[in-house]
Amino acid sequence: MSQWALFWLLCTLSTALTVVGGARGEAAEQTHSFDIKFDIKGAPGQRAVQPNAKELLQAEKVLDEVFGREIVKAKSSTEKGKLAKEILEAVRDEQDLAVKFAGLQIARRLAIEALDGKLGLEIVREIVQNFEPAEEIPATDRLTEGDRLWLSAEKAQGRDRLSKQLEAIECWLYSDIKTGLVAKKWELRVQQLQSASALITLDWKNALLRGQHLKYDTRQDSISGWCYPQEYIEWPVDLAARSYDVALLYSSRGNAGGYLMAISLFTTTNYYQPLMTLHTELISTGGWNIYAEKSFGIIKVPRPGRYILRVHAIRRLGPDFEPCLVNVRAVFLR
Structure with a gap:
């Protein structure tokens, strides 16, 4: 084989390997794109990390400018429930994630003060769907904590009871267990909360x-x-x-x-x-x-x-x- 023929063969092989490598890299990248978390409704969605203390403080200042007066004026449960719904709707499509998280927390607090379990549950679902938990722990440990909170809520009354129930349900939702008897148990608890919250x-x-x-x-x-x-x-x-x-x-x-x-x-x-x-x-x-x-x-x-x-x-x-x-x-x- 002549030197020119050998040179041509080596160039051809190099080009082929480059193409194959690129295709493999693209395939790997496409495969990785499906490695994302699913929200609690089953649709693909990327949860964000919860804001840090500094970000949260800045976000709360923004919310105070917009809703501060209304929060102070809301004295009755009816007024607090109405304002909680207003804040929830306002932050659903908020692009600033720190403001969104802070707004959901304020709406959650108002819903608890209004003793509106259905609204509180809707807000908790929104939080779980959009944000990572504060800390990563195994699903079994999260469920154990949820059970502890639920049993503690059974001994409480009023706002303290509702607050613990919502926190317990949040633990279950973050555990991402949606099938089996454990999921059935929690679905029954959610129904209990909803029926108990009827005004x-x-x-x-x-x-x-x-x-x-x-x-x-x-x-x-x-x-x-x-x-x-x-x-x-x-x-x-x-x-x-x-x-x-x-x-x-x-x-x-x-x-x-x-x-x-x-x-x-x-x-x-x-x-x-x-x-x-x-x-x-x-x-x-x-x-x-x-x-x-x-x-x-x-x-x-x-x-x-x-x-x-x-x-x-x-x-x-x-x-x-x-x-x-x-x-x-x-x-x-x-």
Whole structure:
């Protein structure tokens, strides 16, 4: 073989090897492109690392400029729940990941304060779908922590209970176990959370007025004329056998509202001996047209059925020149 023929053969082999190598590299790159995580809905999605403390601080400043006043103004559970939804929708498509993460955390806190488990669950899913967990631990350890939090929530009440339940469900979602009996157990827990978060509203239009001076006030959308402490308001209500966080939406003026008030639960067969009574102090809201929500605490319903819920006054807390107590717009059970 001549030198020119040998030189040509070597050049041909080198070119072929270059092409094959390039093709293998491209194939390897294409294969690697499928090595990505899947979000909790099953669609491909890349989770981001959670922002560090400095990034989070800057993000919180941005959110404070946009939502700070609304957060301060949101006093009632209804207002906090509405604002949580607004923040959630605002940050869904946010490009700044630190702002998105901080916004989801604020919305989560507001949803818990509003005792809105369904909304809290939606926010937790959004967090898990878009961000890596704070620390990497084995799935079995994460599930163990989730079980611990859930059992701890069973012993808690109100906002503390909901906060721990959401944290437990977050552990399960990050474990990425979607099949089998373990997944079934957690799906049942999610259903339990959703059903327990249903809001029952006893509004003024459906109340039974036990007193000749009480009246339905269409201008105020409430019950007014409560100037005699011996009078009271009742609602018949169907309840499940569980615990309810009970709150009153009311208004008062000046020094009015300086009363120790109570909410009692009765069976339909015994109107004289309550199953349970909650007490709290109601102070002025700043005017008869300014309404505020006040939590009375937790009522435990022993068995499912129809009950009577009564709002009544116990005593005045101090001197007050305002003759009337409060206007009542609604009672909330969560």
